[in-house]
Amino acid sequence: MIHDSSSFSPEAQQRWDNVSDSVKQKIRANVWCVACRQPMTMINMTGTAEETTLVLRGHCGSCGHTVARVLEDHQ
Numbered sequence: 001m002i003h004d005s006s007s008f009s010p011e012a013q014q015r016w017d018n019v020s021d022s023v024k025q026k027i028r029a030n031v032w033c034v035a036c037r038q039p040m041t042m043i044n045m046t047g048t049a050e051e052t053t054l055v056l057r058g059h060c061g062s063c064g065h066t067v068a069r070v071l072e073d074h075q
């Protein structure tokens with residue numbers, strides 16, 4: 001079993017908490033992996049809040065390659 005842990009900065013956690021669970025799941029399960037050349041599930045996710053975006057970084061659940069996803073803050 002692949003170890004999966006996530007850590008968010010407090011502000012990033014707050015923004016992530018504003019996202020509905022179904023959207024969270026969709027985001028996590030559809031992160032493009034350049035190594036697999038297809039959307040994969042992100043594991044070991046870390047979140048950092050930047051000016052207007054929430055930046056998610058982690059690893060491909062299949063091959064372990066680094067993947068990232070940027071969410072625009074629409075507030």
Ligand SMILES: [Zn+2]
Nearest residue numbers: 033036060063
């Ligand atoms: Zn991969």
